[in-house]
Amino acid sequence: xxxxxxxxxxxxxxxxxxxxxxxxxxxxxxxxxxxxxxxxxxxxxxxxxxxxxxxxxxxxxxxxxxxxxxxxxxxxxxxxxxxxxxxxxxxxxxxxxxxxxxxxxxxxxxxxxxxxxxxxxxxxxxxxxxxxxxxxxxxxxxxxxxxxxxxxxxxxxxxxxxxxxxxxxxxxxxxxxxxxxxxxxxxxxxxxxxxxxxxxxxxx
Amino acid sequence: xxxxxxxxxxxxxxxxxxxxxxxxxxxxxxxxxxxxxxxxxxxxxxxxxxxxxxxxxxxxxxxxxxxxxxxxxxxxxxxxxxxxxxxxxxxxxxxxxxxxxxxxxxxxxxxxxxxxxxxxxxxxxxxxxxxxxxxxxxxxxxxxxxxxxxxxxxxxxxxxxxxxxxxxxxxxxxxxxxxxxxxxxxxxxxxxxxxxxxxxxxxxxxxxxxxxxxxxxxxxxxxxxxxxxxxxxxxxxxxxxxxxxxxxxxxxxxxxxxxxxxxxxxxxxxxxxxxxxxxxxxxxxxxxxxxxxxxxxxxxxxxxxxxxxxxxxxxxxxxxxxxxx
Numbered sequence: 001x002x003x004x005x006x007x008x009x010x011x012x013x014x015x016x017x018x019x020x021x022x023x024x025x026x027x028x029x030x031x032x033x034x035x036x037x038x039x040x041x042x043x044x045x046x047x048x049x050x051x052x053x054x055x056x057x058x059x060x061x062x063x064x065x066x067x068x069x070x071x072x073x074x075x076x077x078x079x080x081x082x083x084x085x086x087x088x089x090x091x092x093x094x095x096x097x098x099x100x101x102x103x104x105x106x107x108x109x110x111x112x113x114x115x116x117x118x119x120x121x122x123x124x125x126x127x128x129x130x131x132x133x134x135x136x137x138x139x140x141x142x143x144x145x146x147x148x149x150x151x152x153x154x155x156x157x158x159x160x161x162x163x164x165x166x167x168x169x170x171x172x173x174x175x176x177x178x179x180x181x182x183x184x185x186x187x188x189x190x191x192x193x194x195x196x197x198x199x200x201x202x203x204x
Numbered sequence: 205x206x207x208x209x210x211x212x213x214x215x216x217x218x219x220x221x222x223x224x225x226x227x228x229x230x231x232x233x234x235x236x237x238x239x240x241x242x243x244x245x246x247x248x249x250x251x252x253x254x255x256x257x258x259x260x261x262x263x264x265x266x267x268x269x270x271x272x273x274x275x276x277x278x279x280x281x282x283x284x285x286x287x288x289x290x291x292x293x294x295x296x297x298x299x300x301x302x303x304x305x306x307x308x309x310x311x312x313x314x315x316x317x318x319x320x321x322x323x324x325x326x327x328x329x330x331x332x333x334x335x336x337x338x339x340x341x342x343x344x345x346x347x348x349x350x351x352x353x354x355x356x357x358x359x360x361x362x363x364x365x366x367x368x369x370x371x372x373x374x375x376x377x378x379x380x381x382x383x384x385x386x387x388x389x390x391x392x393x394x395x396x397x398x399x400x401x402x403x404x405x406x407x408x409x410x411x412x413x414x415x416x417x418x419x420x421x422x423x424x425x426x427x428x429x430x431x432x433x434x435x436x437x438x439x440x441x442x443x444x445x446x447x448x449x450x451x452x453x454x455x456x457x458x459x460x461x462x463x464x465x466x467x468x469x470x471x472x473x474x475x476x477x478x479x480x481x482x483x484x485x486x487x488x489x490x491x492x493x494x495x496x497x498x499x500x501x502x503x504x505x506x507x508x509x510x511x512x513x514x515x516x517x518x519x520x521x522x523x524x525x526x527x528x529x
Contacts, residue, residue, distance in 0.1 A: 030287030030495045094502055107486050164467055165295035165396045
């Protein structure tokens with residue numbers, strides 16, 4: 001497991017590695033800031049979706065040990081999200097707070113993006129075993145369902161920022177929808193099962 | 205990477221029709237006349253303002269400098285030809301360069317129609333000889349918030365308009381890009397935009413000396429990715445007004461539809477003048493990133509009318525530019 005974790009960790013760092021390497025080689029094209037913004041944004045979204053697919057894949061493919069990778073994957077979503085936000089704050093806005101506040105209020109795609117990030121923040125902070133203990137498993141799980149909203153906000157952020165060709169953001173949207181649909185289906189099946197059990201308990 | 209494929213026969217090696225016929229004259233004519241014509245032909249082919257070469261990369265000659273050029277440092281040829289919007293080929297800014305590499309710009313006719321005394325179809329090579337070619341080093345501001353300095357080669361649009369003799373009732377000029385779905389992959393469906401791309405100008409904007417039809421870049425034939433063989437350049441407006449690969453110019457008395465305005469009328473107006481005081485609904489237009497600047501270089505402040513206020517502000521006097529954005 002340890003070796004696997006190290007491997008996955010390194011794999012998760014490759015997008016950043018590639019970006020840094022390209023930057024070092026002066027190979028980021030005519031508009032490097034644009035490339036960095038897009039790459040970090042894309043990988044945030046990808047890691048959010050990968051994190052969300054851990055449970056369905058684990059259950060459907062009967063790979064229970066996958067759960068042990070989930071925290072790392074989620075934290076990588078937060079990591080790339082932080083880089084994405086930093087690119088905006090530093091290289092796009094040059095720490096101009098007024099401009100940024102103006103953006104957040106006025107531009108709905110920025111509002112959506114900031115929401116997605118804000119929702120990830122408590123999840124990253126409470127990702128440790130200590131916090132699971134402190135909050136209690138049930139409450140911790142409730143809190144971490146915020147990822148559904150964070151991922152939704154992230155997809156909306158992408159859809160709203162695109163000028164005309166919405167095919168790619170919609171693709172991410174479809175994947176997210178499937179992942180959420182799985183949860184809804186699983187939830188309604190459990191509910192039905194409990195209801196049946198209760199009925200059985202009453203009738204017996 | 206740009207991989208250039210050589211064409212079957214370079215057009216430079218094809219004897220033009222006119223040369224072909226004058227050569228006939230030479231054969232049948234007297235030796236003296238013949239010699240004179242031969243000398244004339246030599247000059248025409250070697251020292252004339254234009255050669256019949258049409259390949260991207262071949263030099264244009266006889267280009268004159270212009271008082272309208274900026275002294276700012278031009279963006280590199282590599283960046284100008286590898287980073288731009290050309291939705292017919294690709295919706296990102298990097299893929300059009302490769303996808304447009306084999307686009308055919310010959311034969312090419314431009315139809316001048318609508319409210320004109322002399323509607324006609326002009327061959328591109330005729331258009332190229334319409335007016336002396338000028339170098340116009342212009343600032344170029346994309347609506348997305350990036351900018352370049354581009355050494356265009358072209359001639360004032362008004363030279364072509366004067367030839368067409370529009371009727372007094374013509375108030376607008378409409379432009380249309382070629383519809384060639386076999387060559388322009390995104391034109392195969394309307395998923396992205398409605399094709400062909402259309403643009404328009406008010407007549408006074410079209411007649412303004414700053415408004416040019418560009419046929420070249422950096423003293424060379426215009427690369428396909430930048431809108432060859434003929435594109436519009438209106439330096440005080442956002443870049444998307446500069447319609448590429450033009451096949452139709454129509455004169456009208458009503459404001460013509462324009463592609464991005466059809467797509468999102470709240471974001472892209474008919475005028476689309478560069479204006480730092482009117483934000484795009486999704487981003488600020490106060491500053492711009494100059495392509496070629498270092499990663500950590502601050503953005504440049506965007507100038508009213510892209511810095512061409514002195515020349516064009518009078519066109520819009522009394523107009524509410526927040527309303528007519």
